[in-house]
Amino acid sequence: MENLSAKELRDKIAAGRISSVEATEEIFKNIDERETAIGAYINTYRDRALEKAAEVDKRIAAGKPVGELAGVPVAIKDNMCTVFGPTTCASKILENFHAPYNATFVEKLLSADAVIVGKTNMDEFAMGSSTENSGLKQTVNPWDRSRVPGGSSGGSAAAVAGGLCFAALGSDTGGSIRQPASFCGVVGLKPTYGRVSRFGLVAYGSSLDQIGPITHTVADSALMMNVIAGHDPADSTSVDEVVAPVCDYLEKVDEPIDKLKIAIVPEFSAGADQQVQKALTDAVDIYRGLGAEVIEINMPHLDYAIAAYYVIATAEASSNLARYDGVHYGHRSENAADYIEVYSKSRAEAFGKEVKRRIMLGTYTLSSGYYDAYYLKALKVRNLIRGDFTNAFEKCEAILMPVSPTTAFKIGEKINDPLKMYLSDIYTIAANLAGVPGISIPCGFDENDLPIGLQILSPAFTEDKLLRIARMYEKENDWHTRKPTVTN
Amino acid sequence: MSNEVQYKVVVGLEIHVQLCTRSKMFCGCAVKFGQPPNSRVCPVCLGMPGVLPVMNKQAFEYAVLVALALNCEIADFTKWDRKSYYYPDLPKNYQISQYDLPLSTNGFIEIPLEQGRTKRVGIIRAHLEEDAGKNLHPAGNFSQVDLNRTGTPLLEIVTEPDMNSGAEVRALAVELQRMVRYLSVSEADMQKGQMRFEPNINLVITKDGAEYKTPIAEIKNLNSFRALERSIDYEIQRQLDEFLETGKTMDTAGKSTRGWDDDREATFLQREKEEAPDYRYFPEPDLVPVELTKEWLDDIRAHLCELPITKQMRYVNEYKLSDYDAGVLTAERSTAEFFEQAIDAGGEPKRVCNLLTQVGLKLANEKGCGLAELGLAPENVAELAKMIAVGQVSATAGNTIMQEMLKTGKSPQLMAEELDLVQKSDACELETIVDQVLTENTKAVDDVKSGGKKSKKALGFLLGQVMQKTKGRANPKVVSGILAKKLG
Numbered sequence: 001m002e003n004l005s006a007k008e009l010r011d012k013i014a015a016g017r018i019s020s021v022e023a024t025e026e027i028f029k030n031i032d033e034r035e036t037a038i039g040a041y042i043n044t045y046r047d048r049a050l051e052k053a054a055e056v057d058k059r060i061a062a063g064k065p066v067g068e069l070a071g072v073p074v075a076i077k078d079n080m081c082t083v084f085g086p087t088t089c090a091s092k093i094l095e096n097f098h099a100p101y102n103a104t105f106v107e108k109l110l111s112a113d114a115v116i117v118g119k120t121n122m123d124e125f126a127m128g129s130s131t132e133n134s135g136l137k138q139t140v141n142p143w144d145r146s147r148v149p150g151g152s153s154g155g156s157a158a159a160v161a162g163g164l165c166f167a168a169l170g171s172d173t174g175g176s177i178r179q180p181a182s183f184c185g186v187v188g189l190k191p192t193y194g195r196v197s198r199f200g201l202v203a204y205g206s207s208l209d210q211i212g213p214i215t216h217t218v219a220d221s222a223l224m225m226n227v228i229a230g231h232d233p234a235d236s237t238s239v240d241e242v243v244a245p246v247c248d249y250l251e252k253v254d255e256p257i258d259k260l261k262i263a264i265v266p267e268f269s270a271g272a273d274q275q276v277q278k279a280l281t282d283a284v285d286i287y288r289g290l291g292a293e294v295i296e297i298n299m300p301h302l303d304y305a306i307a308a309y310y311v312i313a314t315a316e317a318s319s320n321l322a323r324y325d326g327v328h329y330g331h332r333s334e335n336a337a338d339y340i341e342v343y344s345k346s347r348a349e350a351f352g353k354e355v356k357r358r359i360m361l362g363t364y365t366l367s368s369g370y371y372d373a374y375y376l377k378a379l380k381v382r383n384l385i386r387g388d389f390t391n392a393f394e395k396c397e398a399i400l401m402p403v404s405p406t407t408a409f410k411i412g413e414k415i416n417d418p419l420k421m422y423l424s425d426i427y428t429i430a431a432n433l434a435g436v437p438g439i440s441i442p443c444g445f446d447e448n449d450l451p452i453g454l455q456i457l458s459p460a461f462t463e464d465k466l467l468r469i470a471r472m473y474e475k476e477n478d479w480h481t482r483k484p485t486v487t488n
Numbered sequence: 489m490s491n492e493v494q495y496k497v498v499v500g501l502e503i504h505v506q507l508c509t510r511s512k513m514f515c516g517c518a519v520k521f522g523q524p525p526n527s528r529v530c531p532v533c534l535g536m537p538g539v540l541p542v543m544n545k546q547a548f549e550y551a552v553l554v555a556l557a558l559n560c561e562i563a564d565f566t567k568w569d570r571k572s573y574y575y576p577d578l579p580k581n582y583q584i585s586q587y588d589l590p591l592s593t594n595g596f597i598e599i600p601l602e603q604g605r606t607k608r609v610g611i612i613r614a615h616l617e618e619d620a621g622k623n624l625h626p627a628g629n630f631s632q633v634d635l636n637r638t639g640t641p642l643l644e645i646v647t648e649p650d651m652n653s654g655a656e657v658r659a660l661a662v663e664l665q666r667m668v669r670y671l672s673v674s675e676a677d678m679q680k681g682q683m684r685f686e687p688n689i690n691l692v693i694t695k696d697g698a699e700y701k702t703p704i705a706e707i708k709n710l711n712s713f714r715a716l717e718r719s720i721d722y723e724i725q726r727q728l729d730e731f732l733e734t735g736k737t738m739d740t741a742g743k744s745t746r747g748w749d750d751d752r753e754a755t756f757l758q759r760e761k762e763e764a765p766d767y768r769y770f771p772e773p774d775l776v777p778v779e780l781t782k783e784w785l786d787d788i789r790a791h792l793c794e795l796p797i798t799k800q801m802r803y804v805n806e807y808k809l810s811d812y813d814a815g816v817l818t819a820e821r822s823t824a825e826f827f828e829q830a831i832d833a834g835g836e837p838k839r840v841c842n843l844l845t846q847v848g849l850k851l852a853n854e855k856g857c858g859l860a861e862l863g864l865a866p867e868n869v870a871e872l873a874k875m876i877a878v879g880q881v882s883a884t885a886g887n888t889i890m891q892e893m894l895k896t897g898k899s900p901q902l903m904a905e906e907l908d909l910v911q912k913s914d915a916c917e918l919e920t921i922v923d924q925v926l927t928e929n930t931k932a933v934d935d936v937k938s939g940g941k942k943s944k945k946a947l948g949f950l951l952g953q954v955m956q957k958t959k960g961r962a963n964p965k966v967v968s969g970i971l972a973k974k975l976g
């Protein structure tokens with residue numbers, strides 16, 4: 001059963017060939033066997049999940065209608081608000097925080113009859129590229145337990161790769177879906193900014209955050225998009241469907257794009273490891289073999305993406321995280337002498353090092369006298385990067401590049417060198433700044449048997465096409481079917 | 489050179505007006521005053537993790553309407569900004585406000601001064617923001633926070649420092665209250681904090697031919713018009729005394745914040761030499777900018793009404809009412825509308841005015857309701873005014889009829905008959921009575937005829953006799969005419 005994709009499982013459950021309870025029990029058996037080793041989840045909800053599974057089975061048996069993800073065990077990242085269990089953001093400051101509402105996309109998952117297995121580990125408040133910044137636990141890479149799963153959605157990627165759920169949701173502010181997906185050898189899609197409601201996603205960088213699926217296959221991502229995409233009146237930045245209609249992403253996912261025109265950015269991609277570059281070249285050749293035209297383009301401003309990102313994201317974060325002050329909810333210091341100390345001590349005690357670093361960075365760049373030199377300049381760079389994409393997409397339908405300059409690195413390798421860590425996001429950040437969708441799909445393994453990811457970027461609101469382009473490649477390979485072996 | 493000290497008072501106002509929309513600025517909670525603490529809150533206005541604001545369109549329209557009434561330039565593109573500061577009554581620790589692109593700028597308000605004079609005070613800007621909650625400090629080593637008010641739409645209006653006395657500031661405050669109530673966008677009750685004024689005041693002193701500016705003081709927590717006016721009068725004297733004593737000027741001392749003690753009727757120092765706080769404004773990424781189309785603006789403009797000051801001046805010019813009466817009739821929109829309906833129904837303005845101010849409003853005040861809520865029909869008031877004008881009833885009888893009409897709701901004609909207050913104007917009928925009186929009072933007749941001192945008094949006596957015989961219902965004009973003819 002573990003080798004089934006989410007879509008295959010869904011079809012089998014709907015056809016009555018497997019029960020959702022069976023599938024959910026199988027997942028919890030895997031969790032029992034492997035979770036101690038992987039550490040993907042902050043909390044799991046066995047009873048709740050089995051109850052939902054049984055309820056779905058009952059409806060199927062009675063011939064009643066069920067949702068698009070009926071009975072499929074899925075995981076969500078722990079920065080997604082649910083009325084059940086805590087929503088911790090992997091932070092001590094929210095360790096015991098219970099949200100009084102469900103996020104819009106959680107509601108959508110529930111009404112699609114998905115079975116939510118648990119909430120996954122992450123870098124604290126999604127700040128990081130390795131999940132090592134979790135304030136609550138460590139997650140390892142199922143392919144090599146001495147290595148990181150990537151981040152910040154490391155728990156979600158590890159859970160999918162390790163067979164601890166059939167599909168998961170992550171959030172991507174600078175690569176936090178795509179990079180862990182690539183490190184863990186699974187598919188990760190960051191949709192266009194505004195395609196999926198952010199209501200109920202605990203904000204890190206509001207103008208960059210986007211929710212998306214992490215799955216075994218491209219079709220599974222399409223299936224998840226069918227459930228979560230669409231306008232939400234509770235999110236003013238979610239796009240009007242009259243302007244950008246949603247579609248059935250699954251319907252045509254197997255149809256190749258005729259006369260596909262793709263672009264590569266050789267100068268930019270040259271910064272990646274040899275083996276990553278080789279995998280990219282091989283992937284490009286496969287597209288060529290499928291009849292695609294490949295052109296080389298230059299995107300001159302991508303070199304400034306990291307700098308701009310760390311100004312904009314931290315500025316927004318410094319403001320978004322101001323609310324965690326010990327006054328209304330979350331950790332409150334027991335050593336505060338007055339209300340100012342309630343703020344300073346609660347925050348000092350409960351925020352992790354990287355979160356503090358980014359809050360300080362953001363506070364600094366928004367301060368009077370520095371705003372123009374940093375924040376305003378970063379916004380200008382962001383516009384130039386948007387322009388690079390606009391120009392590029394006049395010449396092609398998709399851009400191919402690496403997801404990450406390396407495969408999964410060792411635990412502890414970069415954690416004390418923030419700049420080195422930040423550089424691991426070099427290929428993913430631009431899509432967030434420009435708001436365009438990007439997908440990471442498995443495209444090979446390096447000499448250490450670690451998965452390599454291929455990143456494909458397409459114009460805003462063309463996820464349907466992006467998925468079809470990714471599927472064209474997936475059909476030619478079996479990378480996505482390989483599974484790591486994990487036992488506790 | 490004179491060593492006399494002369495000074496000029498300079499006052500500018502920062503005004504906050506709560507808008508009486510159905511729901512709060514960025515969430516669906518009802519805007520209601522006097523509810524149990526924390527009963528009008530939701531995850532959004534509580535600033536819970538993951539929530540997003542959605543702009544209340546009605547609040548925006550109300551704000552634009554006031555800005556139009558303030559003769560402001562209305563921006564066709566306006567955006568939201570976050571203003572950061574830590575305070576327990578501000579759950580997000582930032583306030584959504586407007587910084588560099590407010591919805592309106594550069595307007596003015598005409599305020600009425602004594603004897604029908606008006607003064608124009610400049611408006612620098614008017615923008616929308618969300619109100620904070622309230623910190624409560626009961627006895628004991630703790631504070632409490634009530635967040636019912638959090639997120640209430642708040643219109644901030646900043647005036648030019650154009651006012652030169654406490655009376656002028658009060659006039660502006662009263663005028664603004666009258667204006668927003670006319671526009672039905674705020675209840676504007678100062679006691680309830682629905683309208684809050686923070687004056688900035690200093691003096692320009694001329695002494696020994698040189699000019700000095702005293703340090704600016706900002707006065708807070710003023711909760712009545714009286715407090716507003718008195719605090720400025722107090723501050724004028726205090727600043728003058730302080731200057732004469734210490735010689736402190738704007739250049740040697742910073743701006744201070746002072747509170748108002750209602751019992752002592754004095755301002756007191758709250759904070760001195762305040763550094764300008766760094767609010768780290770930046771564009772609110774969770775909201776989209778508002779683009780105000782011409783059609784939308786026209787729709788809003790259609791809700792403008794004739795403003796109270798315009799009405800007041802028109803009543804003086806067009807209806808020849810006194811400035812005082814015009815002020816009374818225009819104090820509330822419903823009163824003015826009632827008055828105008830009575831005019832439209834043919835009532836003579838001055839007489840309608842007298843009936844309303846001498847009887848109607850008096851009763852309304854006693855009952856604590858509006859004129860329109862007395863159950864009085866404007867047509868009946870018009871009818872009564874006409875009856876007085878043609879001499880069918882006397883002005884005194886008119887007031888009596890008005891009072892009875894208010895009790896019974898009957899028409900003035902019917903009331904006049906029921907109360908037997910119809911004036912006798914029939915010359916033939918009255919002539920008979922006059923003849924009778926003349927016969928019975930030969931002494932007085934002689935006195936009149938003799939001319940001289942006694943003549944006038946005797947004539948008055950005869951008139952009085954006629955009125956007595958007719959129980960006051962004789963039309964004095966007609967009687968006078970007959971007497972003149974007979975005794976002439």
Ligand SMILES: [Zn+2]
Nearest residue numbers: 515517530533
């Ligand atoms: Zn609310």
